[in-house]
Amino acid sequence: MVSGANFRDLPGVLVKDNKVEWDPKVDGVLLASGKPLVPHYAMTFVRGTSPK
8 A cells, every 4th residue: 555545546436626426437346245445434424525
């Protein structure tokens, strides 16, 4: 992993104006357990925005 990387750097996640959203062009990536690589709560935390 790259130092300073987070879920926003993963495939299927778009960042625009410090707001995250799903990339409609990329199918969701699932783990072997069947759970999504990027959990839904990460995308909806504080309406997808970050004060940082």
